Amino acid sequence: MQKNRLFSLIDKAVFDYHLIERNDRILVGASGGKDSTALIEYLANRSRRPDCGFSFTALNIQTEFGGAIPESIANLFREWNVDFRVISIDVQGRLKPGKKMNCYWCSTQRRTELNSYAIQNGYNKIALGHHLDDVLETAIMNSLHKGELSTMIPSLRYEKYPVTIIRPLYYAMEKLIIEHAKERGYYGYTCTCTFQDNSTRKDARAKLSALTENNPVLKQHLFDALMNVNVSYLPKKQS
Template structure:
C-alpha cells in the first residue's frame, strides 16, 4: 500500500534539508490542530517505517487563552504511542505595562518556552508545524509590511541557543494537510484563543490566494523562486 502523499512531501523536505538525522532528539510543538498533529503522526510513522535512530517528544503549551489538547487528540496520541508533555504559560501575566496583547506576542512567548524546554532537556531540534502556505504568507507579510525579502525557513540554526528550528511541512500546502487530516479523523479542531487578532496574516492569506488562484503548483513555484535568486536582476 503506497504511503500518503503528505508523507512523500515531508520525506523530500527531510532529505533536501537534512531535517532528521541519526541521534536527533526532537521537540515537536503540539497545538492539537491539524498541522502539528499531522507532523506528529508522521514522526511516529517514520520511526516505524524507517526504524529511524531518533527520538521525539510532543510538547503542548497551554495558555490562559486556551485549554490543553482536545481529548480526541490525546486519545490519538495514546493510540500512536506518542510521548506527550504539557506546560502552562501565563501569557497575559507576562505582558509588560504599556504593551497591547497580540497574536505575535503570544506566539513569540510560546516559542521562547519551547526553546527553554528544549535547551533544559537536551533537545537539539524543535519541529514546528508551519506549512508551505504559512511560509508564503509570511513572505508577503514581510515584503508588504516591512519592506524586506524574508520568511520562515525549513531549517534555522539559532544564534543564541544550541538548537535548530525545523519545519518538515515546508513542501506541504494547507489543502494537502486538510485532506490528510480528514482521512485521519482529526480535522476540525482549531485554536481556542478568544483573542484571535490575526488580521495581518488573514490579509496575507487572502492575497496569496488571489496571487496563485489557490493552485498548489503555483505556490510550489513561488517557494522555488526563493531558492532561485538572480541577484544581477535585483536592485
C-alpha cells in the same frame, strides 16, 4: 510506514535539508491543530522504521486563553505511542505594564517556552508545523511590511542557543494537509483563544489567495521562485 502523498513530501524535505539525523532529540510544538498533528503522526510512523535513530516528544504549551488539546487528539497520541507532555504558562501575567494582550505576544511566549524546555531537557531540535502556504504568506508579509525578500527557512540553527528549528512540512501545501487530516479523522480543531486575530497574517493569506487564485500550480511556481532567484535581474541598493 504506509506511503501517502503528504508523508512523501515530508520525506523529501527531510532528505533535502537533513532535517532529521541520527541521535536527534526532537521537541515538537503540539497545538492540537491539523498541521502539528500531521507532523506528529509522521514522526510517530517514521520512528517505527528500523533505521529510525532519533527520538521525539510532543509538547503542548497551554495558556489561560486557549483550551486544552481535545481528548480525541490526546487519544491519537497515545495510540501512536507518542511521548506527549503539557505545561501551563501565565501569558497575561508576563505582560509589561501598559501593554495590551494580543496574538503575537501569546505566540512569542509559547515559542519562548518551547525553546527553554528544549534547552533544559537536552533536545537539539524543535520541529514546527509551518507549511508551504505559511512560507509564501511570510514572504508577502516581509516584502510589504519590511521591504525585504525573506521568509521562513526549513532549518534554522540559533546562534545563541544549542537548538535548531526544523520545518518538515516545508514542501506541503495547506490543502494537502487538510485532505490528509480529514482522511485520518482529526481535522476540525481550531484555537478558541479570544486574542487569536492576527490581522497581518490574515491579510497576507488573502493576498496570496488573490495572487494565485488558490491554484496549487501557481503556488508551487511562487514557492519555486524563492529558490530560483536571478540576482542579475534584480535592482541593487546603491551605497
